Amino acid sequence: MNTTGRRKQNTRGRGDLLREEILTAGVRMLDELGDDQALSLRAVARAVSVAATSVYLYFPDRDALVLAVTQRCHEDLVAVGDTAEAAYEHHPAAQLRARILAQAEWAQNHPGLYKVLHESGVHRRLGMPFKEVMVERTRTAVQRCMDAGAAPHDDALTVTIDLRTAVNGMLAQRINEPDLPWPPMADQLDRFLTKLVGLRL
Incomplete structure (x- = not known):
């Protein structure tokens, strides 16, 4: 058998490392493609230098890999928001703003992944x-603003959904129509926080 270009088989107990390599390759490739339908497990296998059958051991089909990638991305987004929020302890309005801005910046830095997160049919x-x-x-960050008097009292979940709809729509437009004369992203987000949440920034 010709094994040129193939990596050596993982030793016992190293399978989790191969799964991580495959997942990392999937993240990178989906960010480049911006379309999960354009991804193939064979292409991922080539990127990791393993046989396609090795990929199928961990991800039985493309949807399984896409689902794992989107979960990883959401974990990253949550962590990015948590880190940004932690810098403004005892300042609810600043915490919410930092969370939204950090997550929006992540989306701008990973436009392909953002498109997959919101346009893939896998979640359906x-x-x-x-x-x-x-x-x-x-929602918790919005509720803290209301409890602290930094925003008018309202149903926090409804306000959260309104805010996420506005932010996600704005990001999609920026990614799909980059040539429009966009204002600074932070300014646009501040308007959303002011008009939809009622923050006094």
Whole structure:
């Protein structure tokens, strides 16, 4: 058998490392493609220098890999928001603004992944319950603003959904129509926070 260009088989107990390599390659390739339908497991296998059958051991089909990638991306987004928020302890309005701005900047830095997160049909077929974590984090941040008097009292979940709809729509437009005369992103986000949440920035 010709093994030129193939990596050596992982030793026992190293399978989790190969899975991570495959997942990392999937993240990188989906960010470049911006379309999960354009991804193939064979291409991922080539990127990791393994046989396609090795990929199927961890991800039985493309949807399984796409689902794992989107979960990883949501975990990253939650972590980015948590880190940004932590810099403004005891300042609810600044915490919410920092969270939204950090997550929006992540999306701008990873436009292909952002498109997959919001345009892939995988979540309609398989569901993505992990997305609820980010919604809950934002709802909690909005509720803190209301409790502290930094925003008018309202239904925090409804306000959160309005805010996420505006932010996600803005990001999609910026990614798909980059040549429009866009204002600074922070200024646009501040207008959303002012008009939709009621923050006094």
